[in-house]
Amino acid sequence: DGGITQSPKYLFRKEGQNVTLSCEQNLNHDAMYWYRQDPGQGLRLIYYSQIVNDFQKGDIAEGYSVSREKKESFPLTVTSAQKNPTAFYLCASSPGTGRGETQYFGPGTRLLVL
Amino acid sequence: AQSVTQLDSHVSVSEGTPVLLRCNYSSSYSPSLFWYVQHPNKGLQLLLKYTSAATLVKGINGFEAEFKKSETSFHLTKPSAHMSDAAEYFCVVSDFSGGGADGLTFGKGTHLIIQP
Numbered sequence: 001d002g003g004i005t006q007s008p009k010y011l012f013r014k015e016g017q018n019v020t021l022s023c024e025q026n027l028n029h030d031a032m033y034w035y036r037q038d039p040g041q042g043l044r045l046i047y048y049s050q051i052v053n054d055f056q057k058g059d060i061a062e063g064y065s066v067s068r069e070k071k072e073s074f075p076l077t078v079t080s081a082q083k084n085p086t087a088f089y090l091c092a093s094s095p096g097t098g099r100g101e102t103q104y105f106g107p108g109t110r111l112l113v114l
Numbered sequence: 115a116q117s118v119t120q121l122d123s124h125v126s127v128s129e130g131t132p133v134l135l136r137c138n139y140s141s142s143y144s145p146s147l148f149w150y151v152q153h154p155n156k157g158l159q160l161l162l163k164y165t166s167a168a169t170l171v172k173g174i175n176g177f178e179a180e181f182k183k184s185e186t187s188f189h190l191t192k193p194s195a196h197m198s199d200a201a202e203y204f205c206v207v208s209d210f211s212g213g214g215a216d217g218l219t220f221g222k223g224t225h226l227i228i229q230p
Contacts, residue, residue: 004157040123042204042220043158090157100146100165100208103218105157 003027004106006091011111013078013085021076021109023091032074033092033103036060043090049074050097078111086113116141118207120221128229133192135224137205140186147188148206149179152223158204164188175199200228 004025013019025032031050035043045058049068063082068074074093078085088110092103121136139145146165150158162173169181179190188205205221 006157040222042222044220045218088155092158100163102148102160102163105150105159107157108155110155 004093006106006109011109012114014114016080018077018079021089023074025072025093029093029095031094031097034076035090037088085111116207116219118205118219118221120205120224122224124225126227127195129197130194133195135190135203137188138186139207146208149190150204152202195228197228200226
């Protein structure tokens with residue numbers, strides 16, 4: 001089955017702790033994205049990557065970091081600098097980044113602060 | 115710059131009646147437009163997309179949307195609602211004119227409630 005997997009489904013963070021959210025895709029897509037979703041809001045872009053070993057900041061990158069060492073993997077680290085990390089995090093991928101490219105989404109990870 | 119406005123935060127319909135979810139967009143260029151659906155605690159699933167071909171776009175699960183350039187609208191419709199349609203729906207515009215680093219701008223969503 002082709003698709004995008006995210007793990008874990010739920011993640012708990014303690015104060016001052018960094019946590020990493022996993023995102024893997026087997027669609028052979030070049031581009032990958034991380035979004036944050038808060039209640040009553042649309043999705044906001046955190047980081048995106050158009051190709052391996054390259055990534056760009058999105059609209060709300062502060063307090064987050066990413067890496068793209070492999071085409072199929074794009075992990076997101078929520079650092080202790082992110083003061084309000086409680087949210088639903090969605091990973092997506094697309095074949096490229098041209099206009100009209102469809103993004104395909106994973107099932108999401110819900111991050112909660114203890 | 116591009117923007118998208120979903121005109122209703124909540125829509126409630128009875129099962130078997132028509133569904134209308136309204137979306138207006140603003141774009142400096144010929145946009146691509148998408149509708150996604152999200153069930154609780156799930157990722158987003160593409161319902162349909164418009165990319166300058168036919169203005170009436172048919173999607174999955176009986177949904178369709180019509181691109182109206184003169185009205186800058188892309189409303190989502192379905193003739194007969196089913197209980198399984200209860201979800202959050204997002205209208206998305208893409209024209210790479212500055213809206214978001216990846217060229218996509220998401221609406222804030224419309225919560226569709228289906229009454230039995």
